[in-house]
Amino acid sequence: MLDIVGGRLSTHCDRRQRRHFLKIGGLGLGGLSLPGILHAQDSAPLNPKRSLGHKAVIMVYLSGGPSHQDMFDLKVDAPVEIRGTFQPISTNVSGIQICEHMPRLAKIMDKVAIIRSLHGCPDQHASDLCMSGYPMGANGRQDNHPSLGSAVAKLQGSVDQAVPPFVGLSIKTKHDPYSNPGYPGFLGPAYAPFQPDGEGMANMRLEGISLDRLRDRRGLLQSLDRFRSQVDLNEGYRAADTMTQKAFDVLTSSRLVEALDLEKEDPTVRDRYGRGSRDPAFGEDAGPHWMDQFLTARRLVEAGVRCVTLSFGSWDRHHSNFERLPTQLAKFDQAITALIEDLHERGLDQDVSVVAWGEFGRTPRINKDGGRDHWPQVSCCLLAGGGMRTGQVIGSTNRFGEVPQDRPVHYQEVFATLYHRLGIDVSTATIPDFSGRPQFLVDRHLPIKELI
Secondary structure, X not given: OEOOEEEEEEEOOOOOEEEXXXXXXXXXXXXXXXXXXXXXXXXXXXXXXXXXXXXXXXEEEOOOOOOHHHOOOOOOOOOHHHHOOOOEEEOOOOOOXXXXXXXXXXXOXXXXXXXXXXXXXXXXXXXXXXXXXXXXXXXXXXXXXXXHHHHHHXXXXXXXXXXOOEEEOOOXXXXXXXXOOOOOHHHOHHHOOEOOOOHHHHHOOOOOOOHHHHOOXXXXXHHHHHHHHHHOOOHHHHHHHHHHHHHHHHHOOOHHHHHHOHHHOOHXXXXXXXXXXXXXXXXXXXXXXXXXXXXXXXXXHHXXXXXXXXXXXXXXXXXXXXXXXXXXXXXXXXXXXXXXXXXXXXXXXXXXXXXXXXOOEEOOOOOOOEOOOEEOOOEEEEEEEOOOOOOEEEOEEOOOOOOEEEOOEEHHHHHHHHHHHOOOOOOOOEEEOOOOOEEEOOOOOOOOHHHO
């Protein structure tokens, strides 16, 4: 914790009296720095029709592993124990069909690319692979590699000093590995995502010090000078200094808070996205059906965030697959379609990439409980925006949806593509690890040629 000098005295462990400070927690806002704090101003309202001026990505994690053959790869000619009860519907792109429970998406398929032959997933119920390109490994979560958001925060920094480059909207879930919004790995906590639902927002309360007082530049400078004198004497303060600097920048601007305030949005736009709930989906252990987060993600990238992650729904359908999926698919259909259309209407479709996927697919054969079990052999992915070539399906699976057949695509190839759209060449870009050795962002360096 950092303290900004206030008016009350206290005695610290070294028995020296010091004034109480404004407490600001270690927010981990990914590369924001103290220089410029005295010049920070309230930002202008977001311009809904202006291009971003930077590239961004919105990553939607479908917690638990969505069923590829019940969403984008229906096998109507397979035996009944494989094909299930859902029917395919035509889209606005000739020859492409998707599930009947996603009619909105079917109408904008020209703005979407579907990968049906995604592979490279182990049997792990965690978001690690979908956030970083690496599953849990010998070195821990994400095998100690940085998530895409953390890597981008390190390589590209902040667009606006008062706005974190990386924001994670995923909330705490009963199954904790679903809650990972993207770990920083060997980059350390300075490049962790800012989480509005976590301690960060609570620590942004000013604890009795008004914004007017905080914006008194001379008084703030004097407080900082006094704080700096204590930093020289306190190793703990020096260690926490990076995250402390970031907290100052956020506190002196309303831009981030305004982006998170959906009450400032047109009610018709909110209705278009849908108004979900933070309650667990069906009372299960995964992410909620919280459609509002798709809108929050759009507002955040407009405010200057480079990467936003969120989790949506509970897709671990070992039972009641065909009873519960219609509800889930309808909610996903509304939210993802609203996001994609909104980006296009605002002229942001060249700047903002969208990816939606889970950690693996589901078994081709329906089990005795009317569900599908884990199936790491193949999965699916939806991509949109980012100036990518859409209106196409990439890859295929065999007759029963068991394995990739044509054009297998690895998870890391998707990451290489997303990095490419952000202006980062993964064949040359490296980040030093703890020992100073340069590390590539992913092991597979070629973006998906069909999308570029």
